[in-house]
Amino acid sequence: MKILIVGAGGFIGGHLSEEIIKNHEDWNIVAIDIASSKIEHLLTHKRFNFIKADILKDVDVVEEQLKGCDLVFPLAAIAVPSMYVQNPTKIFELDFEANMQIVKWAVKYGKRLIFPSTCEVYGMCEDEEFDEETSNLVTGPIGKQRWIYSCSKQMLDRVIYAYGVENGLRYTLFRPFNWNGPRLDDIYKSESGSSRVISQFLSNILHGKDINLVDGGNQLRCFTYISDGIAALIKIIENKDNCADGQIFNIGNPHNELSIKELAERVVRLAGKYDKLKEVVKKIKITNMSSASYYGKSYQDVARRVPSIKKAATILEWQPTVSIDELLTKTMDFYFR
Ligand code: UGA
Numbered sequence: 001m002k003i004l005i006v007g008a009g010g011f012i013g014g015h016l017s018e019e020i021i022k023n024h025e026d027w028n029i030v031a032i033d034i035a036s037s038k039i040e041h042l043l044t045h046k047r048f049n050f051i052k053a054d055i056l057k058d059v060d061v062v063e064e065q066l067k068g069c070d071l072v073f074p075l076a077a078i079a080v081p082s083m084y085v086q087n088p089t090k091i092f093e094l095d096f097e098a099n100m101q102i103v104k105w106a107v108k109y110g111k112r113l114i115f116p117s118t119c120e121v122y123g124m125c126e127d128e129e130f131d132e133e134t135s136n137l138v139t140g141p142i143g144k145q146r147w148i149y150s151c152s153k154q155m156l157d158r159v160i161y162a163y164g165v166e167n168g169l170r171y172t173l174f175r176p177f178n179w180n181g182p183r184l185d186d187i188y189k190s191e192s193g194s195s196r197v198i199s200q201f202l203s204n205i206l207h208g209k210d211i212n213l214v215d216g217g218n219q220l221r222c223f224t225y226i227s228d229g230i231a232a233l234i235k236i237i238e239n240k241d242n243c244a245d246g247q248i249f250n251i252g253n254p255h256n257e258l259s260i261k262e263l264a265e266r267v268v269r270l271a272g273k274y275d276k277l278k279e280v281v282k283k284i285k286i287t288n289m290s291s292a293s294y295y296g297k298s299y300q301d302v303a304r305r306v307p308s309i310k311k312a313a314t315i316l317e318w319q320p321t322v323s324i325d326e327l328l329t330k331t332m333d334f335y336f337r
Pocket of ligand 1: 148196
């Protein structure tokens with residue numbers, strides 16, 4: 001099987017490529033990205049064909065490669081909340097428009113599509129657990145620009161679903177719930193707001209800066225270790241008896257729910273175990289900051305989001321296995337050992 005991974009140099013793309021190269025000898029990858037710093041170790045592998053290209057400009061390259069592949073993962077997107085509020089049109093152009101084009105080619109050339117939806121589509125839904133088939137997708141007013149990412153992804157989900165019904169597109173939508181692990185964001189950058197929360201906290205500790213709890217840090221997230229996410233993607237690619245066709249799967253770890261405040265305390269406690277951080281950690285304070293000061297006025301937050309993983313468990317026979325402490329330790333070992 002020949003798999004096209006657009007955005008193979010990103011967090012999910014890089015880990016997925018690594019797993020395929022290591023453990024799936026019958027699968028070949030065509031990898032497209034503007035950067036390869038996270039996948040340097042794969043570049044010389046014979047089953048990994050890297051093509052440097054920008055999907056916003058090198059449109060023909062992507063179309064040409066897609067024609068020769070069996071399935072496509074369009075993984076190139078910006079998924080950092082600070083960017084949703086700072087540069088919403090870029091989110092629309094890249095996350096929506098450029099990916100919409102890839103979806104259309106998948107329809108035109110009859111290719112299988114595995115598309116990254118997001119837990120953000122559920123927005124401020126108040127269900128105890130978010131269900132792929134029944135939960136409402138709840139976003140805020142237009143001025144709250146945070147939701148442009150959620151809406152872009154939701155529209156793509158709806159279009160892909162419609163192409164499935166009307167044109168027989170073979171697709172699977174997966175919804176990552178706060179996947180984390182090594183190489184998610186660049187923790188060596190020191191600006192606040194440039195990373196997702198765990199990377200941001202690690203970056204703050206590394207740079208000896210206080211940790212900010214946005215609006216008090218009582219908001220809850222379920223963090224999922226990247227290897228658990230990748231294991232689900234492998235099952236989706238394998239597609240035993242076509243079980244993943246036409247399905248939407250939440251891929252998250254409901255057992256790893258904690259507040260951002262608890263997360264901060266845990267990260268600081270664990271960081272103190274690393275020799276090079278022992279002294280700096282003693283000086284780090286955990287402080288509160290309003291979301292308006294941290295992100296700007298057009299930010300709005302999700303109070304709680306827990307995935308129902310019944311579908312993934314029954315149809316894909318998948319379960320997450322990595323606890324929150326293991327997730328943090330594995331990630332911190334990568335950076336601080
Ligand atoms: C993320 C992003 O939208 C995407 O990466 C993705 O679609 C999805 O959710 C996911 O990771 O699966 P969110 O969970 O809000 O959204 O992103 P984070 O930046 O990791 O923030 C988590 C929480 O921590 C938010 O409530 C945020 O306000 C808070 N936070 C963040 C802090 O309290 N302090 C910080 O320094 C950074």
